[in-house]
Amino acid sequence: EDIKVGLLLPFSGVYAALGNEIEAGFNLALEQFGGETDATFEIVREDTEVKPPVALGKAKKMILQDDVDVIAGIVSSGVLGAVRDMVHGAGVPLIVANAGNDEATGADCSPFITRMSFSNSQVNRPMGMWMHEQGIGKVYTLAPDYAAGRQMIDAFTASFTAAGGEVVGQEFTPFQKTQDFGPYLAQAKASGADAVYVFYAGGEAISFVKQYDSFGLKAELPLYGSGFLTSPLYVNAEGPAAEGVITALHYVPTIDSPANAAFADAFEAANGRVPSEFAVQGYDAARALIEATKTGASDRASLANALRSVKFEGPRGPLSIDPSTNNVIQPIYVYETVAGEDSLTQKVLAQLSAEADPVNGCEMAPVSN
Amino acid sequence: MFRHNTLRYAVLVLLASAALFQAFTAEYFGLEILTEILILAMLVLALDIVAGFGGMVSLCHGALMGVGAYAYALLSTTAGIAPPVAMVGAVALTGAIAWAIGAICSRSHGIYFIMATLAFGQMAYSYVFEAPIFGGDDGLGGIARLDLSFVGIDLNDSRSFALFCLVVLGAIYGVSVLILRSGLGRSLTGVMHNEQRMRALGLTVWRVKADVFGLSGMIAGLAGVLAAQHIMYISPGLLSWTVSGEALVVVILGGLGTLVGPLVGAAAFVVLKHELSAVTTYWHLVVGVILIAVVMSRANGIFGWIEARWGDRIERRLSDTTRKPEAKEVLGDA
Amino acid sequence: MAHDLGFWTLQALNALQLSMLLFLLSIGLTVIFGLMHFVNLAHGSLYALGAYFAASLTAVGGYWMGFFLAPVVVAGIGILLYSGLIKRMRKSGPMAQVLVTFGLIFAMLDLTRIFWGDLALAIEVPALLDGRLAFLGVEYPTYRLFIIVMGLAIFGALAFVLGRTQIGAMIRAGVDNDAMAACLGINVERLFFMVFCFGCALAGLAGAVAAPLLSVTPDMGLQILIPTLIVIVIGGLGSLKGAVAGSLIYGFVQTFGAVLAPQLASVLIYALLAAVLVIKPVGLFPAKG
Amino acid sequence: MLETRNLDKSFGAVHVTRNVSLKLERGERRIILGPNGAGKTTLFNQLVGELTPDSGSVHLAGEDVTALPVAKRARRGLSRSYQKNTLFDGLTVEENLGLATAVHTGNATQLWSDSLAKPEVREIVNEVAEQVNLMPYIHAKVSEISYGVRRQLEVGVALATRPLVLLMDEPTSGVGPEMSKGFHDLLNNLPRDLTMLIIEHDMDLAFDVADTITVLNYGEVVFDGLPEAARGSKLLKDIYLGNWEDA
Amino acid sequence: MLNLNAIESGYGETQVLYGLSLEAQAGRVLAILGRNGAGKSTTLKAIMGLLPLKSGEILFEGKPMAGQPFGIAKSGIAYVPETRDIFPSLTVRENLEIAAKRFGGAGADWTMERVLDLFPRLGERMDNGGTQLSGGEQQMLAIARGLLMNPKLLILDEPTEGLAPIIVKLIHDKLQDLKAAGLSMIIVEQNFGFATSLADDVVIVGKGQIVWTGSANDIKADEDAQHTWLGV
């Protein structure tokens, strides 16, 4: 059975590195597990350029002209929002390999959209409780001013205050326009908080962590955040400034399990670098597809249906899909970035148990058997 | 002042035939590309009117297009107004905003004008990006196309929509030519060449600039409305300055102040971009090199180059009688 | 807001630091742009190249090697650009220049991706400038103070050269009317070549200086372009005073805007730009003429 | 027709017009003389509104126009030519004249019809082109005609607005003797009720066409009277003419 | 001193000069006369290297002229254009200072003080922007700039345009002094009296060619030629 897969990822623009990382993971899984299924896969690859209209055009092309059976990929939530109606209307299964906006598996959920990555609140919610448990009472938060930034911080704030903590100050910095965080750092310092909790990613994460350190804040005001802040993809550029930063994420390359060891070694051998959460998302997206085909699914409808109930043990631990939202259920890891032998590495401080997101207004037909 | 010559007519006919051929033969993605070209062509026509004939090089036309798109989306979805009325409303609103920007910026020139328009464009962008009713970074979806079923046309079909855009573009082109050839168009050219003198002759310069900018804004707004209907989804990226920048590049690439040239530029740019991005993710590099090459050929864009090479020759062969007397015959006869 | 004096001192230093970084960048652009009437939109790309070269050179020979050599390398690229492209473009209209430098932006963006990859790079602050200095009652990162001091020093040096020596007048004369300047025995071509290379070197320097502070990404050049243009347009093209004033205004508005009116932070600077141009259509301190 | 009352203007420390009061009757042709830098052009700039006086007022046809912008004054019949050519360089001579004509015939802001194709515009364009001897160059671009010819066009553009009051700033400078002579004829053929204020350094022309003469020196009116009186004036000889006859 | 041998030149496609030849002799003043548009200024621009030569050659002191305008200027030629070309971004002082050179001209040793003595008006405006000057003041500045170069050959294109008669006389006298001191000059003028009283030799340009050659006294006597070629 030949299955045509559309890989819709950014290969140029600010997220090109993520697109490459996800694709590398995706290919690795096809290589490792492709033999387990009778299906063969034909890949059609399109660059979203991180522009929603462009991505939508490419998605339409895949669906209407290339006639793909399934689409995988999508890094930015804006792109996911743009293609959502299209894939839903056309009934093409979509495996989301990054974009984390809560609505995609909430109010805007679709039986055709399965997310193998994370949702914004999923990775931040547990940290609120955990930090309060560590005795932190007052927190100052910072994040870029866009939908994802707000969702991440909101999820953290909700659980942190529910646990009894207090957010003493909150600032959202202009998205992709802020390079100098000095002004905000001075604000944070003056806020009287015990710690700072942030979400930043990519170039912004590097600038932020380095500047945080240069102002000497790390000692008096420990830095916590969503794990993207110290992703293995960027942490080496951050250098010593990242040491001691504590963050939470659904994947850390140092998770101690055979599945992860196998993955991490193979990935390093193929790409010469430690895999990041993005790589594992691509890897598991392909895994999920393979698992789905193992049930005999081969066309759009049956693949969509089968994807909703895949379940396997991956590098991040046991994964399953929540049938009421189609979001992945996975454990969350709290880790500290520490100096390793020749580069920075991640020390897992806690594994927080897997939890399904609240339904958040998602209404869809149940999985048919 | 704008003039048609044989070459320009020839290129127009060629472009129109190519578009029609594509519209009737292409598959789905080919039609998408055609529509993309047609909508970009509307935007660059709007820009060429102000930049090529009035010296008002605008970096807010992308934002104006975005305003048209968002206005249409909000009017037709949130406010529930019928699409035709929403279209008119969106175009009128964009025109009014453009008129105001033109009036406010009318005292600036050159790079200052560019930056002043950029400022307004970026303000619109930031506002749309941050205000909740616009859906922020995630954009707005579920936008309906115009319903022409009462004449038996289903615009939800890609082919019909492409043809519809072609007709609209043709109309816009015709109107642009009329405007440029009118008294207002001539005054605009006068203002571009010597604003001080136009004022001394009694012209209210800022009004002329604002009026033309407003008209151009209406065209950009219409392009935005059609873009929203085409993709049926909009996001703030539509208003970003890079869209304006790209439009400007297309206008210059095609041939500033030739009206026909920007159409050629739009087609060339979109096709190039799609062909190249299918081959390599480094397509910017190739496009960049091509842009440089075009400029190094020392012509006014692609079309200017064609015109410089063949325009005169064709003209001369066709109409030997209307030849202008050469300068040296004139010289010294006084 | 109940912040103490130290807080405001800190913010003022932040503003000054940002201003000086922008100044380094905008002065090169304004000199090329205002003095040669050459629209070099690729200036931001040269800044990005400066940062990348600094990153690579630092990896080879430490920070100071990057700091001193990156501007030289970027000036070298400037030489290539000038003799290959710019020289021939100087007399064509601004539109052709916009197009060719846009082409350069496109090309250089992808070239950096090809040579250095899509991943962000970074370099460490040199040991000498690491840490913080107690200063006016606050502790401030030494490296940021270094940027401030360097910006001021370069301003001083340029003010002297352009204002007090013949060279400045000769450059301006060449810009006003290159044919007439040549008729006075001034080698306009050579003068412009030097100005252009110098502007490129300053852009490279700005990149090298910014690299330890920010992350080095392929699109950093495009990101900085608009702020730089805003700076020189607010200040008025071609004038040193304008570049300084524009940088300071930008730095302070941006910094204090972020603190005092965070919701408006991203609109504020554009509103200011529009307001300046409405009131003074040629910026605050345009070069004469 | 045109009157100024106590016009005063300084640029920083430089006082360029001092308390200038002039009064031109309808149909009067007045020549302004004065050394270089006396403030003649600056006075013109204030009359048409390109400069705002520090104090004093300008009256056109009995009405105070000091606060009106340039374009509005022009529409009320005030037209000027420039000392330094101010033309539409990329356009042809015909288009230059056409633009000037279109504005005052109300064709400049029409949205659908071409101004240059209008008979009333064409007629004036051709007439003016004849008047200033530009017929041979009518289709040449300004950038292609010589300096002297451009000077003629400069006057032509000012004339094409069919003004009530015409201000000309050194209309014959840079123009050859033959064309200068043509200029005499032109002035003689213009309607007698056209009010003119002309800055000139050509004494033959000045004394030939002037009804009255005003002399400015350091921004001040130092002489105001008939040509005959000016000819004999010792002051004028000292500050302006020198022993001009023998040059 | 300067020889033009059958030069052809013009603007882009438009040819203006058709095989024009003339000679300016050392220590003498040559006047180039002709109607508006005859090609006088074009000839001067060709000499200065501002226009490309299609054919023919220009020799200065017997040697072929350097190609670039700045090289030509450096060989000792100063040029005062009809459009004055004052630099607007420079003050009057700077306009003068960047011109101050010594190219070994005969007779005069022009310094800043001396030109300001000649044109006191400029002295009063030293710190004004170049184009804030009145038309006539700009003309003085352009001439002053030419003098400050202390050239071997001074080329003046309509130096009296827009000047008050008293200044015209002044300039006439100064140029007369310079001539007496042995400076070579080329003058293009519409003011026939001015030109002929200063010049030794006269050529008349018509339609891009020399149509009349002779001495200043010849042309003063030749009313026929005056009428045919100059329309006097």
Ligand SMILES: Nc1ncnc2c1ncn2[C@@H]1O[C@H](COP(=O)(O)OP(=O)(O)OP(=O)(O)O)[C@@H](O)[C@H]1O
């Ligand atoms: N830039 C140009 N492009 C094309 N033709 C030009 C240009 N400049 C001048 N000409 C033509 O060259 C001819 C000679 O011009 P030139 O300026 O040399 O005349 P001139 O003798 O100096 O006249 P004038 O006394 O009016 O200054 C003119 O007929 C003019 O039409």
Ligand SMILES: Nc1ncnc2c1ncn2[C@@H]1O[C@H](COP(=O)(O)OP(=O)(O)OP(=O)(O)O)[C@@H](O)[C@H]1O
């Ligand atoms: N914008 C300005 N700033 C400063 N000074 C100025 C400005 N404009 C003119 N001036 C000065 O004002 C004086 C008068 O200039 P104006 O142009 O009116 O003289 P003019 O009488 O027309 O002389 P000319 O006969 O030489 O044309 C000049 O000395 C000039 O330097």
Ligand SMILES: [Mg+2]
């Ligand atoms: Mg004057």
Ligand SMILES: [Mg+2]
């Ligand atoms: Mg001439």
